[in-house]
Amino acid sequence: MSRSWPICYGRPLCTITASLEASSPVPSIDRIKQRKREIISRYSTPDNLKGLTQLLTTVLPIAGLWWVTVRTASVSVWLTVLVVPLLALFTLRAFALMHDCGHFSLFRSRFFNRLGGFVFGVLAGMPQFVWAQNHNFHHAHNGDWSKYRGPYTTLSVEEYAALSESGQRMYRRKCSMLTAPLAGFIYLVFNPRYTWLKGTVQWVIHVVRSKLREPGIAVRVHVASFKPRYWKNASEYRHMTWNNIALLTIWAVMSWVCGAGLFFAVYVASVSLAGGGGILLFTVQHNFEHSYASETHDWCYDRGAIEGTSHLILPAWLNWFTVDIAYHHIHHLSVAIPNYRLAACHREYADLMGAVRRVTLAEVPSALQCILWDRLGRRIISVAEYQHQH
Numbered sequence: 001m002s003r004s005w006p007i008c009y010g011r012p013l014c015t016i017t018a019s020l021e022a023s024s025p026v027p028s029i030d031r032i033k034q035r036k037r038e039i040i041s042r043y044s045t046p047d048n049l050k051g052l053t054q055l056l057t058t059v060l061p062i063a064g065l066w067w068v069t070v071r072t073a074s075v076s077v078w079l080t081v082l083v084v085p086l087l088a089l090f091t092l093r094a095f096a097l098m099h100d101c102g103h104f105s106l107f108r109s110r111f112f113n114r115l116g117g118f119v120f121g122v123l124a125g126m127p128q129f130v131w132a133q134n135h136n137f138h139h140a141h142n143g144d145w146s147k148y149r150g151p152y153t154t155l156s157v158e159e160y161a162a163l164s165e166s167g168q169r170m171y172r173r174k175c176s177m178l179t180a181p182l183a184g185f186i187y188l189v190f191n192p193r194y195t196w197l198k199g200t201v202q203w204v205i206h207v208v209r210s211k212l213r214e215p216g217i218a219v220r221v222h223v224a225s226f227k228p229r230y231w232k233n234a235s236e237y238r239h240m241t242w243n244n245i246a247l248l249t250i251w252a253v254m255s256w257v258c259g260a261g262l263f264f265a266v267y268v269a270s271v272s273l274a275g276g277g278g279i280l281l282f283t284v285q286h287n288f289e290h291s292y293a294s295e296t297h298d299w300c301y302d303r304g305a306i307e308g309t310s311h312l313i314l315p316a317w318l319n320w321f322t323v324d325i326a327y328h329h330i331h332h333l334s335v336a337i338p339n340y341r342l343a344a345c346h347r348e349y350a351d352l353m354g355a356v357r358r359v360t361l362a363e364v365p366s367a368l369q370c371i372l373w374d375r376l377g378r379r380i381i382s383v384a385e386y387q388h389q390h
Helices: 026-043 048-072 077-102 110-124 128-140 157-161 165-174 180-213 219-224 234-258 260-284 301-307 316-321 328-333 339-348 361-367 383-389
Strands: 310-313 357-360 372-374 379-381
Touching: 026 301, 026 328, 026 339, 048 077, 048 110, 048 234, 048 339, 077 110, 077 128, 077 260, 077 316, 077 339, 110 128, 110 234, 128 234, 157 372, 180 219, 180 234, 180 260, 234 260, 260 310, 260 361, 301 328, 310 328, 310 361, 328 339, 357 361, 372 383
Parallel strands: 310 357
Antiparallel strands: 372 379
């Protein structure tokens, strides 16, 4: 995604109709637009030392925790159990830093961001390069719910109403804290391996069948004629392949070191918890009561960043593990601002952030109930509000 600061689409300078002016603090948006270049200029320079420090304070503790797991497994199963939540938190931190590398904001150079992103991607179980391309699409369309609807594919009110009673019940359960670890398992453990293996097998079958059918045509032509579903180009496939090779090698080595049963029990539990936590974190950063949710024709990027993105109020220790991604509104103003500058940027420009919704930990469960898109109101609403309206 380009680092150039975004413009507003649909209406010149994000001009909003009079009916919305009463409910939306337009002056704040206009002031942010006026000072956006200044904000980005002051805070968008990465610091290699800080980036390296964050890398080391993530990779080394993960290695240390696995050492503790191996050493304590024969002593007490409860000591091993205690390691799981810590591993989950450091895996979540690795994923958040992988995210920064995808925006080329952790380090100054693209090479070190690519290298760091690969390392963090292996630790988190996600092919970083491919993930970053999809994630950048989210940034390019944040607040435009016609094009991007979040990890749970938020339904519109009309789509929800069209579901059967059992379908509505399943949709509500899907978007919950209880099912988050399962979603995390699918997202970080299962899908990246399954899609790579399935796509590779389909590719091989396609080439073999095509060669048998047309033996006179070169193999490279048959290879090029394959239309993959899970990657867009050869570069993405290479990154998927190296990520999986590295991760599967680590799985094999760790299974040999501490036994497959112990390794996969701890690994699957910790990564699933990390993935579930990450999905919940991302969801409440965009799904909360009356968050901005426009259609493409009158969408505004800056309103999406300020009114469609929350500021999570987290304890300091959790901000450390999530590398200050709770200041998500600043991140959406510009992906060029490194995670270690988000909080300072927010503090300096706090007077411009009056329209940003603050969400505390106590409010997270209620925010997770906001899973319906009200197209006419251009906002996200809760199931309870929908039921009250109907």
